[in-house]
Amino acid sequence: MKTHLSLIxxxxxxxxxxxxxxxxxxVEDIMESIIERSPEADLEQIExxxxxxxxxxxxxxxxxxxxxxxxxxxxxxxxxxxxxxxxHHPMQTLYELQLVPGLHDYDIRNLLPFVCLQGAAEKPSLTxxxxxxxxELLLRFDAxxxxxxxxxxxxxxxxxxxxxxxxIQLGAVLKREPGEIPNARSRYGAYVELHDIWKIRTIVxxxxxxxxxxxxxxxxxxxxxxxxRTTQLGLEEQGLRKYSGASDDFLRGAxxxxxxxxxxxxxxxxxxxxxxxxxxxxxGLNMQYRSExxxxxxxxxxxxxxxxxRVTPMYYNALYFRGRQQLSLSADxxxxxxxxxxxxxxxxxxxxxxxxxxxxxxxxxxxxxxxxLLGRYYSPYYDARYASTFGEGSRVNDESGVYIGMxxxxxxxxxxxxxxxxxxxxxxxxxxxxxHTWGYDLMMQALYLPSDRxxxxxxxxxxxxxxxxxxxxxxxxxxxxxxFSLRTQIDANLSRESLSPLRLPNQVxxxxxxxxxxxxxxxxxxxxxxxxxxxxxxxxxxxxQLRLQGFYAPTYSCRIxxxxxxxxxxxxxxxxxxxxxxxMLNMRYQITPMIALYLRLSDTWYAxxxxxxxxxxxxxxxxxxxxxxxx
Numbered sequence: 001m002k003t004h005l006s007l008i009x010x011x012x013x014x015x016x017x018x019x020x021x022x023x024x025x026x027v028e029d030i031m032e033s034i035i036e037r038s039p040e041a042d043l044e045q046i047e048x049x050x051x052x053x054x055x056x057x058x059x060x061x062x063x064x065x066x067x068x069x070x071x072x073x074x075x076x077x078x079x080x081x082x083x084x085x086x087x088h089h090p091m092q093t094l095y096e097l098q099l100v101p102g103l104h105d106y107d108i109r110n111l112l113p114f115v116c117l118q119g120a121a122e123k124p125s126l127t128x129x130x131x132x133x134x135x136e137l138l139l140r141f142d143a144x145x146x147x148x149x150x151x152x153x154x155x156x157x158x159x160x161x162x163x164x165x166x167x168i169q170l171g172a173v174l175k176r177e178p179g180e181i182p183n184a185r186s187r188y189g190a191y192v193e194l195h196d197i198w199k200i201r202t203i204v205x206x207x208x209x210x211x212x213x214x215x216x217x218x219x220x221x222x223x224x225x226x227x228x229r230t231t232q233l234g235l236e237e238q239g240l241r242k243y244s245g246a247s248d249d250f251l252r253g254a255x256x257x258x259x260x261x262x263x264x265x266x267x268x269x270x271x272x273x274x275x276x277x278x279x280x281x282x283x284g285l286n287m288q289y290r291s292e293x294x295x296x297x298x299x300x301x302x303x304x305x306x307x308x309x310r311v312t313p314m315y316y317n318a319l320y321f322r323g324r325q326q327l328s329l330s331a332d333x334x335x336x337x338x339x340x341x342x343x344x345x346x347x348x349x350x351x352x353x354x355x356x357x358x359x360x361x362x363x364x365x366x367x368x369x370x371x372x373l374l375g376r377y378y379s380p381y382y383d384a385r386y387a388s389t390f391g392e393g394s395r396v397n398d399e400s401g402v403y404i405g406m407x408x409x410x411x412x413x414x415x416x417x418x419x420x421x422x423x424x425x426x427x428x429x430x431x432x433x434x435x436h437t438w439g440y441d442l443m444m445q446a447l448y449l450p451s452d453r454x455x456x457x458x459x460x461x462x463x464x465x466x467x468x469x470x471x472x473x474x475x476x477x478x479x480x481x482x483x484f485s486l487r488t489q490i491d492a493n494l495s496r497e498s499l500s501p502l503r504l505p506n507q508v509x510x511x512x513x514x515x516x517x518x519x520x521x522x523x524x525x526x527x528x529x530x531x532x533x534x535x536x537x538x539x540x541x542x543x544x545q546l547r548l549q550g551f552y553a554p555t556y557s558c559r560i561x562x563x564x565x566x567x568x569x570x571x572x573x574x575x576x577x578x579x580x581x582x583x584m585l586n587m588r589y590q591i592t593p594m595i596a597l598y599l600r601l602s603d604t605w606y607a608x609x610x611x612x613x614x615x616x617x618x619x620x621x622x623x624x625x626x627x628x629x630x631x
Contacts, residue, residue, distance in 0.1 A: 048244060048569045050114075056163065057116040061090045067166070071114060076341070077365045078102050091117050101367065104409050105449050133164035135631040140567065142624045144178055147617040152179045159569075161244065169193040171244050189252065193242040201264060202257040207243040207250045210268055212286045212299045213332035215389030216347035216357050216396065238288075240266060248274055251282060264288045279306040282386075295334040302327050303385045316428045319351065319398065321383040326350050328384040339365050347384065355382030357396060359389060361403075368410035374403040380426050392423045392441065392465070393430070400424050415447040432466035439465040454479045468557070469496045485534040494525045495557040526553030528560040528576045541590035548583050551576040554610065567598035567626040578614070580606040598626040 049070070058067050060082060068079040078100075085091075085100045094117060097108045142155035155178055161171035172190040191206035211219045239257055243250040255268030270282040281304055288297035304325040311320050330347035344360035361374035376390060380398040387396040390403070401423035408416040421441040428435060445459040457476040464470070471494040479486040530549035536542070545565055553559050559577040565586045566572045576582070582604040589597045605619040 051569050052163075053114040056166075057114050059118045060115050061086055061117055071111065073110060074107065075102075075365065075370070076336070077339075077370075078107065093117070102365075104415065106415055106447060109452075130164050130168065133162050133168070136161045136163075137629040138568065139627045140570075140625070142622070144622050146621045146623075147619060149178055154178060159244070167195050169242055171242075173244060187248060189243075189250075191242040191244060199258055199260065200256060201259040202240050202266075203255070204240045204242055204268075205254040207252050208240055208255060208268075209243045209250055210240050210255065210266075210284065210386075211238050212266070212288070213238075213297055213330055213347075214343065214345040214359055216332075216345050216359065216387055217299045217328045217330040217349070217384050218284060218286075218301050218386045219388040239264070240268060253282075262290050264290070278309070281305070293336050297332050299330045299332070300328070301384070301386060315433055316430050319380050319383065319427070320395075321351050321385060323351070326385055328387075341365070347382070347387075349382050349384040349387075351381045351383050353381055355379040357382040357384075357387070369406070369408045372403070372405040374405075376401055376403075392421070392439070398425055398427050398429070413448060413450045415449065417443075417445045417447075419443050429466070431468075434466065437466045439463070441465075452480060467497060470494070470557075483536055483538070487530075487532040487534075489530055489532075489562070491528045491560045491562065492526070493553070493558045493560055494523070495555065496523050524555035524558045526555070526558030526560050526576070527551065528553065528562065530562065530582075543588045545586040546584070548581075549576070550581045552579050553577050554579055564602070566600055567624050568596075568628060570624070570626075572600075572602070574602075574604070578606050578616070579610045580604060580619075594630050596628045596630075598624070598628070600624040 053070060058070070063083070063086070065079070065083065068074070068082060071079065074082075081100050081102045082097075085096075089096075091097075094112060094115070097103055097111065103111075138157070138159040140155075140157040140159075143153050144155055146153050155176065157173065157175040159171065159173045161169070163169050170190070170192045172188075174188045177187075189207040191208060192204065193208075194203040195201065197203070213219075240255040251268065251270035252272040253268065253270035255266065257264055257266040264287070266284075266286040266288075268282075268284050271280070273279050282301065284299065284301040286297060286299045288295065302325075306324075308324050309322050311317055311322055326349065328347060328349040330345055332343075332345035334341065334343040336342075341363040342361070343363075344358070346358045347356070349355050349357070357376075357378045359374070359376040361372060363370065363372045374390065377400045378391065378396050378398060383395070383397045389396055391399050392401065393399055401421060403419065403421045405419040406417070419442075422438070423440070424436075424438045425432065426436060429437070441461075441463045443459070443461045445457065448456040448458075455478050457474065459472075459474040461472040462470070463472075473492045474489065476487070476489045528549065528551040530547050532545060532547040534543070534545045537544075547564065549562070551560065553576055556577055559575045561573055561575055564572040564574065564584050567586075568588075572584075574582070582602065584602040585600065587599045589599075591597065601621075601623055603619055603621045606616060608618055610616075611618045
């Protein structure tokens, strides 16, 4: 305890050095918005993608539509307006982004760290690109939850990557989990990604991911979902892409995308033995036609394994795929005419019997507002192996619903977002045992951006799923100075279990007082508040972040997630569950342009009585250390 306090006091004393310009917070803002809409997505890989974009920004004067599609938080209209502006007026300075129609202050602030301006240059050959390649070696060592795993809490990771402009990327990763003895089940892998070789658009080998259409058949990337940009159209960046993360969700093999005029043809194959020790093979084919207004594609994916896929029997997964072989087919289309966009995909998948899934939407984008209407139907028998798309559940199975989203930016200094989603389940779902249940999800958010010095966010969310009502609220205030950045945030959640015939059979009395007492007994709430200080020291290349947080969330249903910065290519998403306090200290020391050190300390203290009741340690400590060498 004394050691932690000494480190905090030492860092606070260092904050009285001279100042320099504060670092951009775009990665943190974008990650928080993704967490809100897709907490089940591979956030580590998304964080890496953003960090790579920050280190290798896109040249707006020579960017292609495919390159701009990596900026997935921009709408298709915003990407198109950037391309149109650059086509007529090549940019001389990034300040010209304010002249691009449809780009607002908030969008520009999140865009600046990932773009640059350079003159047009000839595309280098593979030999020239290799000579100018950049190499990066990362050595990471963690001690995780030291009090819970005192015998072996150590996590290790070695990662190497090489990037030669936008044409060649290759790398390798090896990791060790706490308590793991390195063997064939450990996470290790390598990847190669090549671009623009003759008619070949992309070649991937080793570990990679694939995304096509709207995700009904194949999507191993970021799915369409509810978000701070409520009218986002989802997967703009499609195709094959290398995978350099440390999770176990990827394909291993090879794939290629050939371009024949307006037609792209992609084929891929994967064979791997995951931790389940079930040899799995996957083969797929996608054909896509692109024009100024149309994008039409068809996808076929075949999956087979040496034995039936094992799923632990539960009340909610009776119709999940359990076979040895599965064929999935889909057709998708998108059409744009002026400010109107139409999109949709229809798919069939082989399960116990053939299941059908469909999603269709319509979007209208005005100069300072946009609207989205999206409908979906996923049959109870539809359960494609690699599907991931818009939905209330994390699995594309047994769901139907209608979504309405709205973004408004026409008010000076204000940005308003809202959505309303109605959904229906035919059978039981996770934490919902009743069949034929429905629910809704309502979110309203306001961003106030009066200047570069400070901004404020207000959010309200009301959700009913099955027999549970959930309410959430957030207030956030960000202050920016030349050297300091101060963030204040308060989150509150409330959960209430409604009376259910299944939960209380034959016990629903006619007494209003008995009903009220039962509702109060099922009422839970959680509150979290934190203050975060960020500082950059001028004479010493050190960046520091310190967060102090207190929380009261005694029930798990009212837990609160708050995004935290971590070492490079990583993030932390602790669930503030319980009664206690937490601190986080994050430091980066750029010793030379080639060498950098990262250190992160965090500790959570719990109230002794709460910890004793839940048989939990009174506090949890994490230490993360990373060494980076870049050549």
